[in-house]
Amino acid sequence: MVSVAIDGPSGAGKSSMAKRLAAELGYTYVDTGAMYRSVGLYALRAGKDPADNAAVEALLPQIHLDILLKDGTQHVLLNGEDVSSAIRAEEVGMAASAVGANPAVRAFLLDTQRNLAKSRDVLMDGRDIGTVVLPDATVKIFLTASPEARAQRRFAELQAKGEQADFETVLADIRRRDDQDTHRATAPLRRADDAVLVDTSELDIEQSFALLKQTILDHI
Numbered sequence: 156m157v158s159v160a161i162d163g164p165s166g167a168g169k170s171s172m173a174k175r176l177a178a179e180l181g182y183t184y185v186d187t188g189a190m191y192r193s194v195g196l197y198a199l200r201a202g203k204d205p206a207d208n209a210a211v212e213a214l215l216p217q218i219h220l221d222i223l224l225k226d227g228t229q230h231v232l233l234n235g236e237d238v239s240s241a242i243r244a245e246e247v248g249m250a251a252s253a254v255g256a257n258p259a260v261r262a263f264l265l266d267t268q269r270n271l272a273k274s275r276d277v278l279m280d281g282r283d284i285g286t287v288v289l290p291d292a293t294v295k296i297f298l299t300a301s302p303e304a305r306a307q308r309r310f311a312e313l314q315a316k317g318e319q320a321d322f323e324t325v326l327a328d329i330r331r332r333d334d335q336d337t338h339r340a341t342a343p344l345r346r347a348d349d350a351v352l353v354d355t356s357e358l359d360i361e362q363s364f365a366l367l368k369q370t371i372l373d374h375i
């Protein structure tokens with residue numbers, strides 16, 4: 156089985172690139188961030204602080220996640236409810252980052268992630284795919300861009316959706332999430348020693364996509 160691991164910070168374009176690449180290469184796209192977001196959403200709905208490790212760990216037995224892979228698109232069912240849109244809210248992203256620092260949550264999701272890669276070719280994106288989840292991945296990519304470039308893209312996206320946005324707030328959120336993801340004790344965001352670094356700070360979407368695709372093709 157071929158597995159492509161794509162890790163990197165928030166807003167580097169991992170999921171949009173990964174989705175498109177998976178479709179072109181005929182692999183199944185697995186979005187692990189969506190799993191952390193689902194746990195974060197459950198904690199918020201239960202009225203718990205996502206950063207309270209003990210409280211979130213106590214919720215885990217009540218959480219059942221089903222990952223449906225339909226037409227190359229992943230749907231996450233949280234106790235039977237399709238939460239694929241609900242998990243995209245900004246506050247759910249922050250909650251995901253908080254529960255992602257919880258070792259019990261990481262252990263809870265690890266088997267699901269590994270099992271998805273056992274019987275199919277996958278392109279999996281996240282923070283620790285190349286370092287922890289699939290250490291023997293066929294190709295590992297660390298996709299990144301400067302915080303400013305990532306904030307600029309996110310800001311443009313929010314504006315295009317007609318949402319109220321302030322560049323400095325978007326940048327501060329990105330920096331806070333980077334800090335949380337890189338400094339946590341369990342599975343911190345870092346480039347695997349054997350991952351290829353792809354920095355898209357100076358590239359537009361099409362250039363980034365072309366570089367990423369070529370990098371993968373060169374390594375499989």
Ligand code: C5P
Nearest residue numbers: 187188189191251252255281282283336
């Ligand atoms: O990629 P996405 O923004 O959906 O991820 C949301 C959060 O989930 C991240 O900020 C990160 O803290 C956490 N996450 C993680 N490990 C992964 C994927 C996501 O810790 N493999």
